[in-house]
Amino acid sequence: MKVKPLADRVIIRPLEAETKTAGGIIIPDNAKEKPMQGEVIAVGPGKVADSGQKIDMNLKEGDKVLYGKYSGTEVSIEGTDYLIMRESDVLAIL
Numbered sequence: 001m002k003v004k005p006l007a008d009r010v011i012i013r014p015l016e017a018e019t020k021t022a023g024g025i026i027i028p029d030n031a032k033e034k035p036m037q038g039e040v041i042a043v044g045p046g047k048v049a050d051s052g053q054k055i056d057m058n059l060k061e062g063d064k065v066l067y068g069k070y071s072g073t074e075v076s077i078e079g080t081d082y083l084i085m086r087e088s089d090v091l092a093i094l
Contacts, residue, residue, distance in 0.1 A: 003042065003077055004042060004044070005042055005043065005044040005084060006044050006045075007044050007045070007046070007047050007048075008044055008046060008047035008055070008057065008086050008087045008088070009044045009084055009085065009086055009087070010040050010042065010043050010044065010057075010059055010084070010085060010086075010087055010090065011040070011041045011042040011043075011082050011083070011084055012038040012039065012040055012041065012065065012067065012072065012082060012083045012084075012085065012090075013038055013039050013041050013080065013081075013082055013083075014035040014037070014038040014081065014082075014083060015035050015037045015038055015039065015064075016035065036066055036067060036068070036069055037064065037065070037066055037067075037094065038064070038065055038067065038083065039062065039063070039064055039065075040059050040060065040061055040062065040063045040064075040065060041061065041082065042061060043057050043059055043060060043061060043087075044057065044087075045057075047087075057087055058087065058093075059087055059090065059093070063093050064093070064094040065090045065091075065092065065093055065094065066090070066091045066092040066093075066094055067083070067085065067089055067090050067091055068089060068091060071083070071085050071089040071090075072084055072085030072089060073085070
């Protein structure tokens with residue numbers, strides 16, 4: 001991938017939504033919820049504080065993360081869907 005996020009932004013590839021429930025019921029496409037888990041594909045260099053000090057990123061490429069259902073901006077790069085969001089929008093590392 002040739003896209004590099006700026007500042008404190010990360011690029012995340014959402015994980016596929018479940019197609020079956022735990023009980024074995026198949027979920028149709030129109031009833032699936034948006035995934036809330038993904039893999040970090042690229043990480044920006046970090047944010048610069050008002051004092052001029054650089055704040056390093058806590059995330060790194062390959063981290064599996066949990067994020068808010070409607071967080072980030074959806075983009076398609078080379079036919080693959082990704083989310084671009086700020087590091088602060090990521091809720092947890094799995």
